[in-house]
Amino acid sequence: xNEVEQSPxxxxxxxxxxxxINCSYxxxxxxxxxxxxxxxxxxxSLFMLSSGKKKHGRLIATxxxxxxxxxxxxxxxxxxxxxVYICAARNRDDKIIFGKGTRLHILP
Amino acid sequence: EAQVTQNxxxxxxxTGKKLTVTCSQNMNHEYMSWYRQDPGLGLRxxxxxxxVEVTDKGDVPEGYKVSRKEKxxxxxxxxxxSPNQTSLYFCASSLLQGxxxxxxxxxxxxxxVL
Numbered sequence: 001x002n003e004v005e006q007s008p009x010x011x012x013x014x015x016x017x018x019x020x021i022n023c024s025y026x027x028x029x030x031x032x033x034x035x036x037x038x039x040x041x042x043x044x045s046l047f048m049l050s051s052g053k054k055k056h057g058r059l060i061a062t063x064x065x066x067x068x069x070x071x072x073x074x075x076x077x078x079x080x081x082x083x084v085y086i087c088a089a090r091n092r093d094d095k096i097i098f099g100k101g102t103r104l105h106i107l108p
Numbered sequence: 109e110a111q112v113t114q115n116x117x118x119x120x121x122x123t124g125k126k127l128t129v130t131c132s133q134n135m136n137h138e139y140m141s142w143y144r145q146d147p148g149l150g151l152r153x154x155x156x157x158x159x160v161e162v163t164d165k166g167d168v169p170e171g172y173k174v175s176r177k178e179k180x181x182x183x184x185x186x187x188x189x190s191p192n193q194t195s196l197y198f199c200a201s202s203l204l205q206g207x208x209x210x211x212x213x214x215x216x217x218x219x220x221v222l
Contacts, residue, residue: 043213098151
């Protein structure tokens with residue numbers, strides 16, 4: 001069993017829909033990262049959080065430390081949000097463990 | 109502009125021919141790392157460096173070498189590449205290792221070993 005599990009693996013939705021991507025982890029963490037990888041391959045960091053909730057534009061990330069669960073939400077989704085979203089947990093030894101990613105496709 | 113650069117972006121080579129993928133950052137970051145990304149396996153760490161002359165193995169170091177002679181550069185060396193090293197490689201850096209330090213990724217190098 002992977003230490004960081006994401007769901008769903010693939011998600012197709014219509015433009016405008018509210019999107020939720022989930023991440024569960026089994027290790028103690030010091031921080032959790034959400035990354036975005038566009039079709040061209042480049043990776044950018046979206047959020048880094050260790051508690052509560054963060055918001056940036058239409059993106060919201062939440063984390064529940066007790067339940068070892070994080071979610072990434074996209075409001076009013078747009079085709080340009082189509083990408084692979086990767087959850088990464090930084091454990092207490094500072095090692096980063098990556099989920100396998102969620103491939104999101106937003107249809108116009 | 110603050111960035112991590114990698115070269116080359118694409119490389120096709122043959123088994124056994126030594127190659128180096130360069131990585132450079134202009135943010136004065138102490139921590140640098142190499143990852144490979146394979147379908148179905150996600151990102152896996154190859155090597156990392158916490159500062160100049162300090163390097164350590166990640167999860168999949170076999171067949172790779174690194175060096176950190178200067179703070180800004182962290183080259184990845186494949187002494188004798190094999191087809192199972194065909195992958196997409198990313199270099200990343202952060203100010204320090206540890207929670208609260210965002211990682212900045214390079215654009216990736218797609219390597220094919222024939």
